[in-house]
Amino acid sequence: MNGLPERVNICECWARDGLQGEDQFIPTEKKTAIINRMVDIGFKRIEATSFAHPKLIRQFSDSLEVLKGIKRPPDVTYIAIIPNDKGLDRLLEICQKGYGVQEITAILSASEDHLLANLERTFDEAMPPLADLVKRARQAGIKVIGCIGTAFGCPLAGEVPLEKIVELTDWYMDQGATSIMLGDTTGEANPRQVREVFGHMRDRFPRVDFVAHFHDTRGMGLANTLAALQEGIVLHDSSFGGMGGQPATRRPKYHKGFAGNTCTEDMVLMMEEMGIQTGLNIEEVIDTGLMAEEFCGRHLLGHVTRSGPVRHRSFRALSLQELRIHGEIAPALLFAGKMKEELSGQSLVGYVIREALAKNWPVPEDLNIVTDGIAMKGEFERRDILVTKFKVLAIEKSKGEALLEVLSQKANGDVFLEGQIKLVFPK
Amino acid sequence: MNGLPERVNICECWARDGLQGEDQFIPTEKKTAIINRMVDIGFKRIEATSFAHPKLIRQFSDSLEVLKGIKRPPDVTYIAIIPNDKGLDRLLEICQKGYGVQEITAILSASEDHLLANLERTFDEAMPPLADLVKRARQAGIKVIGCIGTAFGCPLAGEVPLEKIVELTDWYMDQGATSIMLGDTTGEANPRQVREVFGHMRDRFPRVDFVAHFHDTRGMGLANTLAALQEGIVLHDSSFGGMGGQPATRRPKYHKGFAGNTCTEDMVLMMEEMGIQTGLNIEEVIDTGLMAEEFCGRHLLGHVTRSGPVRHRSFRALSLQELRIHGEIAPALLFAGKMKEELSGQSLVGYVIREALAKNWPVPEDLNIVTDGIAMKGEFERRDILVTKFKVLAIEKSKGEALLEVLSQKANGDVFLEGQIKLVFPK
Numbered sequence: 001m002n003g004l005p006e007r008v009n010i011c012e013c014w015a016r017d018g019l020q021g022e023d024q025f026i027p028t029e030k031k032t033a034i035i036n037r038m039v040d041i042g043f044k045r046i047e048a049t050s051f052a053h054p055k056l057i058r059q060f061s062d063s064l065e066v067l068k069g070i071k072r073p074p075d076v077t078y079i080a081i082i083p084n085d086k087g088l089d090r091l092l093e094i095c096q097k098g099y100g101v102q103e104i105t106a107i108l109s110a111s112e113d114h115l116l117a118n119l120e121r122t123f124d125e126a127m128p129p130l131a132d133l134v135k136r137a138r139q140a141g142i143k144v145i146g147c148i149g150t151a152f153g154c155p156l157a158g159e160v161p162l163e164k165i166v167e168l169t170d171w172y173m174d175q176g177a178t179s180i181m182l183g184d185t186t187g188e189a190n191p192r193q194v195r196e197v198f199g200h201m202r203d204r205f206p207r208v209d210f211v212a213h214f215h216d217t218r219g220m221g222l223a224n225t226l227a228a229l230q231e232g233i234v235l236h237d238s239s240f241g242g243m244g245g246q247p248a249t250r251r252p253k254y255h256k257g258f259a260g261n262t263c264t265e266d267m268v269l270m271m272e273e274m275g276i277q278t279g280l281n282i283e284e285v286i287d288t289g290l291m292a293e294e295f296c297g298r299h300l301l302g303h304v305t306r307s308g309p310v311r312h313r314s315f316r317a318l319s320l321q322e323l324r325i326h327g328e329i330a331p332a333l334l335f336a337g338k339m340k341e342e343l344s345g346q347s348l349v350g351y352v353i354r355e356a357l358a359k360n361w362p363v364p365e366d367l368n369i370v371t372d373g374i375a376m377k378g379e380f381e382r383r384d385i386l387v388t389k390f391k392v393l394a395i396e397k398s399k400g401e402a403l404l405e406v407l408s409q410k411a412n413g414d415v416f417l418e419g420q421i422k423l424v425f426p427k
Numbered sequence: 428m429n430g431l432p433e434r435v436n437i438c439e440c441w442a443r444d445g446l447q448g449e450d451q452f453i454p455t456e457k458k459t460a461i462i463n464r465m466v467d468i469g470f471k472r473i474e475a476t477s478f479a480h481p482k483l484i485r486q487f488s489d490s491l492e493v494l495k496g497i498k499r500p501p502d503v504t505y506i507a508i509i510p511n512d513k514g515l516d517r518l519l520e521i522c523q524k525g526y527g528v529q530e531i532t533a534i535l536s537a538s539e540d541h542l543l544a545n546l547e548r549t550f551d552e553a554m555p556p557l558a559d560l561v562k563r564a565r566q567a568g569i570k571v572i573g574c575i576g577t578a579f580g581c582p583l584a585g586e587v588p589l590e591k592i593v594e595l596t597d598w599y600m601d602q603g604a605t606s607i608m609l610g611d612t613t614g615e616a617n618p619r620q621v622r623e624v625f626g627h628m629r630d631r632f633p634r635v636d637f638v639a640h641f642h643d644t645r646g647m648g649l650a651n652t653l654a655a656l657q658e659g660i661v662l663h664d665s666s667f668g669g670m671g672g673q674p675a676t677r678r679p680k681y682h683k684g685f686a687g688n689t690c691t692e693d694m695v696l697m698m699e700e701m702g703i704q705t706g707l708n709i710e711e712v713i714d715t716g717l718m719a720e721e722f723c724g725r726h727l728l729g730h731v732t733r734s735g736p737v738r739h740r741s742f743r744a745l746s747l748q749e750l751r752i753h754g755e756i757a758p759a760l761l762f763a764g765k766m767k768e769e770l771s772g773q774s775l776v777g778y779v780i781r782e783a784l785a786k787n788w789p790v791p792e793d794l795n796i797v798t799d800g801i802a803m804k805g806e807f808e809r810r811d812i813l814v815t816k817f818k819v820l821a822i823e824k825s826k827g828e829a830l831l832e833v834l835s836q837k838a839n840g841d842v843f844l845e846g847q848i849k850l851v852f853p854k
Contacts, residue, residue, distance in 0.1 A: 188737050190700035219693035219730035222650040226618050266646035273617035303646030310615050
């Protein structure tokens with residue numbers, strides 16, 4: 001696999017592309033809380049907001065407040081999407097107050113039909129003011145990502161010629177853009193095409209930084225990301241929980257479906273598993289994804305959020321947070337394939353938890369396990385399949401305690417152990 | 428992209444691996460209906476059932492009836508999983524009655540811990556009877572897929588050494604196996620590893636046919652499939668709706684989560700979009716996936732099932748079936764980016780449907796559109812973003828009619844057209 005980069009730089013797009021199609025208004029303090037958390041766990045590129053007209057997209061009516069509420073470490077690049085001159089005016093005003101962004105995204109589509117649907121402009125109408133917008137931003141010291149939407153095909157116009165992407169890249173760079181985003185706006189790309197397009201563009205523009213921006217509309221988000229990685233692309237866009245909408249439709253309802261961005265949690269895991277450095281810790285990424293789920297009030301589309309990281313390469317301690325996440329703990333986490341000796345109810349549960357978890361997650365040394373009403377039913381032998389299901393009944397955060405229901409079965413389905421256990425976590 | 432095969436052979440595993448973790452018993456006639464539909468639409472390899480003990484997995488208590496109820500075209504290979512001698516006895520008995528399978532899957536794990544959990548045997552205990560099983564099957568003229576589970580890592584035992592996979596492949600081939608399946612049983616694989624493992628195995632065993640069997644537990648099913656394709660693998664396993672469970676846990680509950688096989692619908696689309704021939708038509712694959720959803724009584728995990736195939740490369744006519752599938756039709760399917768002239772309510776709706784659909788799906792020439800209570804609200808111009816939402820209110824199959832609710836909006840959100848339309852489909 002030639003070309004795989006050693007490290008990548010993921011731009012987390014949840015606060016903009018992710019929320020764009022979200023019906024409910026996410027309160028400003030929740031937006032800033034997640035962005036600040038992104039900063040804390042190591043994201044260096046964060047799409048913070050949009051300067052679309054607040055009447056068009058109410059979600060971004062608080063763009064100024066969001067930018068005021070977020071941390072400002074020197075090594076983090078904030079990005080805002082700027083659809084037009086008025087948006088830039090608003091941004092530059094904010095910049096003077098010290099709440100600006102380091103980069104903006106300027107928008108074009110590879111397909112004129114999509115451009116009309118999205119910005120209500122033809123190429124001839126869109127490009128002169130956009131050239132002006134890029135120049136003004138650059139004069140204000142702001143970098144510009146030249147976004148080329150529908151770069152891999154357009155549901156309205158069909159195939160997009162590669163020459164059009166070349167032409168628009170040339171044009172953007174002439175205006176002073178500092179990087180080029182190829183957007184698979186509606187999820188039309190496939191991995192062969194991604195390699196061909198990025199391969200061609202890298203050869204044609206060896207000095208240009210390209211951003212890969214895929215939507216997971218047809219489940220190919222990660223496969224397309226892999227293809228982009230194989231062409232050496234280091235700048236990748238993603239969104240927590242795979243959230244995101246297709247901008248040219250005003251009522252996307254896409255969170256119900258599968259049209260969002262490639263999922264951050266899953267992307268980070270894939271890259272880290274491949275030995276590609278993201279600068280992120282998958283456990284912290286999952287926790288932040290769960291925050292996004294909490295704020296949105298529903299399960300989102302991340303796989304890793306449900307399944308957890310690859311067990312045998314994960315080294316975190318069991319925590320109250322962990323129990324909260326899983327609710328009903330997956331048997332795979334907790335069963336032991338063989339038992340070496342017969343144990344009493346209490347010690348058996350302790351044994352199962354310690355034995356099973358020790359293989360993957362070191363349990364805190366001083367975790368205290370208290371059993372309550374555990375009943376042994378029948379015998380078990382060394383070879384039994386021990387399917388122990390733990391359901392979290394209650395968590396008392398102040399005491400550091402969790403109450404779990406336990407149910408253990410033999411291979412034939414016989415329940416041989418049931419009751420409740422209490423885990424007392426070290427303070 | 429060297430190594431991409433021109434065509435592949437997908438083994439559809441829904442009726443076995445897919446249903447293995449399903450709590451509800453799917454009636455025999457539904458199992459056979461889907462398998463027969465798979466045959467009709469071009470699947471050449473179908474995993475039909477399991478000979479696990481009916482008491483252990485009730486879902487397969489009807490394995491004989493399933494095998495009796497399915498079509499027998501000469502070019503279709505049916506596969507059954509055979510966990511032990513008794514299973515083989517039952518199969519051979521059925522074979523004599525003419526209801527056999529052409530291939531069986533014999534099971535081993537690369538990790539002894541998993542083998543113990545799954546089959547309650549050590550390597551030393553499992554291999555001699557398995558050697559016997561392979562020989563007996565071969566003597567009866569049945570081909571044998573040597574499955575190596577947890578080939579990419581085991582949640583119990585951790586990393587799996589490549590030498591172990593080589594050793595087990597050597598052993599299987601010595602016993603007379605006809606192909607080797609590398610199973611990512613619990614979704615631990617990543618694309619880099621997949622390329623390394625399959626690359627190594629292809630070099631080491633150039634004459635052996637390898638089967639790629641991935642689970643989508645962590646969202647990497649398609650990315651891993653891509654990696655296997657890049658190593659030239661032509662035999663791929665998948666399951667409708669991404670269904671499937673992890674066999675070593677008796678209560679998988681995996682359909683709630685994301686631990687199933689790589690999704691058939693999404694896999695077929697990716698391959699076809701890449702120009703790799705599957706011998707299947709994505710529309711028919713989606714329809715069959717929807718059948719599976721109907722039988723299971725819930726939405727499954729396919730993306731393409733919701734989003735449909737890539738629009739501008741799809742050429743099917745709008746149909747009643749299509750309307751039924753979508754319920755609320757995605758705006759992307761139906762909006763027109765620009766309007767050329769002002770139209771009255773009825774002709775506008777007709778225009779929108781014809782114009783928008785004509786770009787992707789040719790509407791039947793004689794489709795009749797009857798509007799009812801359509802009210803124009805305000806004006807619209809050439810440049811308006813026309814977000815027209817169609818909700819299917821009723822379908823009268825006998826009359827070939829569908830009643831749709833229509834709602835059209837301008838870019839600013841103003842509703843300018845709402846009411847009901849009737850589509851009368853040609854008989």
